[in-house]
Amino acid sequence: MRRICLALPTNRPCADTIAAIGDEAAYAAGRFGAEVHLLVLDSSDTPSRAEHARAARALTPVPGVTVHHLDEEQQRAFLRTVIHRSGAPGPDDLLDLMLPDTVSYGACTNRAFLLATALGCTSVHRRDSDSTYQLLHGEPVFPIHHELLTLGRRAADAAADVSTSELQPADAEKPVSLVGGSFIGELSVDVGEIRELDPQVYHDVVSLWAPPVWSDEQKQELVEASFTGGGTEPFTHDRSVLGAPDIWRVDMCNIALDHEVYERVPLPPATETLGSDYFLLHVALDATLPGVVHNRHIVNHYTPGRRTGPGFTAYQLRFTRFLLSMLYLHPVYGEMIATGAALLDERHRVRADAILDAVRRSAGRDRAENVRRLDVLDRGYRELGGRYAEFADHLAPRRAQLLDEAQADAESFARLIEAWGPLVKAARDTAAPGTTARDSAAPGAGDSAPAGSAVKGSE
Structure with missing residues (x-):
């Protein structure tokens, strides 16, 4: 039986979302027979x-x-x-x-x-606390339908279950590693007011x-596409495309990743930085x-x-830090694009060492471009006036x-990539809170699904 983790990180009230x-x-359990671990990671107030x-x-x-509700x-x-079992150096820093x-x-x-690894899950399906599902004829439209x-699956086999296949023959034997949709409604980043106040500043x-290094035309296309997701058109019928994923149409509130991706490379741990959780979309596409x-x-x-x-x-401030993070991420993206399929080993698994080398090199970049970014922000926000000034x-x-x-x-990201393999290995041998080692074991001979729903670790 397929075991999956449906994850909801939150730091705000969201009982309706739960x-x-x-x-x-x-x-997912009823329609696909999946064994679902619903994981609520709660950083909200008491x-x-x-x-x-x-x-x-x-x-x-x-x-x-x-159901696992973990404070x-x-x-x-x-x-x-x-972290202790991993033997990685600097355990206190890693915990931070x-x-x-x-x-x-x-x-x-x-x-x-x-935690998904500790629970023996083969995929993580992430949702966010500030979003809701669309309805069709009064029924919710669940993204997990396409994810499961x-x-x-082997991509060539998955082609029978999508609307359109743009799969290249060279990729037919590779697994489908990312399934995602986007959002409708307001911009994903709350900068719409800037566009209304002054389109040029926006x-x-x-x-x-x-x-x-992009041309003015490329930058204009980026501005027009940024943060728009799936637009505003409501759902009426299913459409799905298999191939090189259009990551401009995938949002982290609506994504599923195969364990062979996230168990190889983590996300950047940057604090107070919008967009720091999108790195693996680039990894999947570029590899x-x-x-x-x-x-x-x-x-x-x-x-x-x-x-x-x-x-x-x-x-x-989080938006500002997002812009500054690009100084260090763009060179990594560029190296991954140039490396292409060579980012994968013979079993189609991501080579974390290649990405680690790129991140290390990037961390030493000259800061002049970020100084310019801060200058442009300062000038633009002062032109907007009011609370922006x-x-x-x-x-x-x-x-x-x-x-x-x-x-x-950027330096912390390199450190975490280096420690990630041992951390994942240690997680496989560690029981998730509220479970026993057997509960957390990967599905196999003799394993059976739980008889019903239980809430663990919620007190």
Whole structure:
């Protein structure tokens, strides 16, 4: 029986999302016969965690579904054990990279990867707490439908279960390693107000995440496509495409990855940085691993906090750090594109050593381009005025610190890649919180699915 991890990282109230994702887990178990581990990684405040625990306990028991609601203390205890067993040097630093004391989109997903490995799962299916499912004739449209149809299968075999196949003959024997959709609704990054206030400033700011060597035409195309996801058209019928995945149409609230991808390379653990969880999309595409992109898009909506007072400042800082991270990520992407299929070994597995070398080289990049990015941001936000000008004032004395932190994030990523193999190996031999070693063992001879749904670790 196929064992999967349906993961929901959260740091905000989302009881309704837990109920909805519970329905998706039930759909996966009932429709596909999957053994589903619904994993809620909870970094929210105490009242919200209590509400989430109640929501998890209230899920209707379903054969084949096990629910794990883990707070940060439970996650930390698991990570300490895994890091100790891995024998990796600098265990305290590694723990900080895996569970920092602030927001990290990459780190929370890396924790899901290791916990999925401990649970014996063969894939991770990630959702977000600030999104909901579309409805068709009153019924939710679950992305996991396409994910379980094709993920992990030999690509040539998966071609029968997609609308369109653009699979290249050279990739037919490779596994489908990524299945994803996007979102409909508001921009995925909350910069729409900038576009409304001043389209030129919007262009200048958003184009900062393009490689500096791109032409003006390429940058314009990037600006037009950025953060738009699946647009606004609601779901009416299924469409899916097999081949080199169009990662511009895949969002991390709507993605599934095969274990052979995330068990080889982690995500960047950068803190307070938007987009730090998208690295593996580039790995799959550039390494020529087949993917499926579908149109069961999730509905995106914003939480009010990111548009007011300290929330606005924090969010714009994360956007700034995202732009600065491109100095170190673009060269890695470029090397991966140039390496292509040679990023895979003879068994179609990602060669982490090649990516590690690229990340190490990138960490020493000259900072001049990031100085220019900060100059453009400062000028543009002051032209916008109001709270954007206030944010420019907030940013000005922090420039040197931000430049240092962007480089440190690249160096930390290299460190985590180097430790990742031993961490994954140790996770395989470590029971997830609330389970026994047998519960966490990979499916095999003599293993059986749980009789029903249970909530573990939610107190």
